Amino acid sequence: MSVTGAGRPRLATKKRPGDTAREEILDASAELFTTRGYTNTSTRMIADAVGLRQASLYHHFSNKDDILDSLLSGTVDEPLAVGQGIQGVEESAVVKMYAMAWFDADQLSRSRWNLGALYLLPELRTDRFGSFRESRFTLMNLYATIAGGVVQELESDVSAGTEELPFRLVETIVNGRADTENGRGSAGLHHASLIATAAVRVLGFPGDIDGIHDRAVRVVADVTASSIFEKKAGHGQ
Amino acid sequence: MSVTGAGRPRLATKKRPGDTAREEILDASAELFTTRGYTNTSTRMIADAVGLRQASLYHHFSNKDDILDSLLSGTVDEPLAVGQGIQGVEESAVVKMYAMAWFDADQLSRSRWNLGALYLLPELRTDRFGSFRESRFTLMNLYATIAGGVVQELESDVSAGTEELPFRLVETIVNGRADTENGRGSAGLHHASLIATAAVRVLGFPGDIDGIHDRAVRVVADVTASSIFEKKAGHGQ
Missing domain, CATH: 1.10.357 (Tetracycline Repressor; domain 2)
Incomplete structure (x- = not known):
């Protein structure tokens, strides 16, 4: 079961490990930060990697x-x-x-x-x-x-x-x-x-x-x- | 004595430690890369920190x-x-x-x-x-x-x-x-x-x-x- 909390409906099915959208965002960010670099990663890339709208990501975190x-x-x-x-x-x-x-x-x-x-x-x-x-x-x-x-x-x-x-x-x-x-x-x-x-x-x-x-x-x-x-x-x- | 090698005339007097323009470029880059981050540093910033034109920097290094x-x-x-x-x-x-x-x-x-x-x-x-x-x-x-x-x-x-x-x-x-x-x-x-x-x-x-x-x-x-x-x-x- 995927719990998106305060987020809007998901664009796609669950793409990342984690019980909540928050955990999925953290997992995707950890991958991008460690493999592409922190500066080279945008919140849009993170949202894409999770299958969330960028606006939904901001329900969970104010910024990168x-x-x-x-x-x-x-x-x-x-x-x-x-x-x-x-x-x-x-x-x-x-x-x-x-x-x-x-x-x-x-x-x-x-x-x-x-x-x-x-x-x-x-x-x-x-x-x-x-x-x-x-x-x-x-x-x-x-x-x-x-x-x-x-x-x-x-x-x-x-x-x-x-x-x-x-x-x-x-x-x-x-x-x-x-x-x-x-x-x-x-x-x-x-x-x-x-x-x-x-x-x-x-x-x-x-x-x-x-x-x-x-x-x-x-x-x-x-x-x-x-x-x-x-x-x-x-x-x- | 400051040797600029193949570079064009210097914009300003020597700003960094080093016997050659090449060494000064390396010193300025080392500072910027370690304090601002590699991605956040441009060759223009490096040239500015040395007091060189950006074009002169490219006589010494092809890129960052x-x-x-x-x-x-x-x-x-x-x-x-x-x-x-x-x-x-x-x-x-x-x-x-x-x-x-x-x-x-x-x-x-x-x-x-x-x-x-x-x-x-x-x-x-x-x-x-x-x-x-x-x-x-x-x-x-x-x-x-x-x-x-x-x-x-x-x-x-x-x-x-x-x-x-x-x-x-x-x-x-x-x-x-x-x-x-x-x-x-x-x-x-x-x-x-x-x-x-x-x-x-x-x-x-x-x-x-x-x-x-x-x-x-x-x-x-x-x-x-x-x-x-x-x-x-x-x-x-």
Whole structure:
């Protein structure tokens, strides 16, 4: 069933995945922004890709920036909610760090479009995207806090700034995907466990990873299953 | 002294850094592409920023894509030449890996404009940029080869794909710079030694970094001082 909400009747049958016209618009926009570029995409092209009149699109989003904001926020809201859940769990900091990186790298790998490729758009420097930037920096700080806990727990002798690396390692999934789409054969980096392992190794964890992995997967399962998280995160984008 | 080469007389006095009109065009383009966006920049804007007539700009570059190609190639040609030099040196693989990551992270940190932010442009998927893509993949493969040497030397027990991480870690400099420009206070990641340390840690090097750092710095100094390299790499962009 396709729910168009406040929109006018659809020109054609459903063209895109999504339960609502809003979700279809987001999916089409994500494809166009990541494959044609943000500046090269017009709201008319988006409406065409969904099979909506342009006027109907404006029932859902005021302009192209609103669509971009919604897409980008979708990439940080869920890891932020899960990360806050992970932070509150009774577990060692190493397990929490692994869980956080593993969950987030996995969602960046699996998302239908490589939205992280839009993080470097010059447009994002404007006030319009101040709220998204804040959310992303909050996520970055959460990573750094958990990473700081690992350094303390292990009494690691690491340089200042090392706590920033786990977040950066997770975002390398974006470049890995872009390179694969550009014809680079190897897709090794798409494995979330590789990134999560690297995240704890750079913080000085020398031990066996298998046990950490299993405990971290359990933490993520518990946190994402809790009703509080369901309410908080919704379905991301 | 400003050499305009085949160009017509300059409209104004020199506005940009660079010994030649070509270098000034590249500098202005790098600024405009990274701050306004590639699509949003016209060759007229570039000519204006340099103080050249648009027709004079076309004596140096046929079109905007040629300028972008030249800028991007500049970011990989030099690390590629240095990396090949490092590979040929008689040293342990750990020192070579550290040297490679340290040199490359340093050049990405210090470059006047954050050109790596353009690596994810959808335009780069076209045939026009096939040669740049190949150079970048050659650099990526060089990193993976050196990383493979480290894994072998240390007999590290790492998952398949781990050899891709040092290259990815170096490219995180680009995101770190973009975030700093967007108002994120910390600039911890701009330290090349932090990245180089992480590159050998993820490959399983457990030992003291200080000795490795000193030997790597010597390797880079030797390689960059050799006349073969000078000839090969020129001045990048």
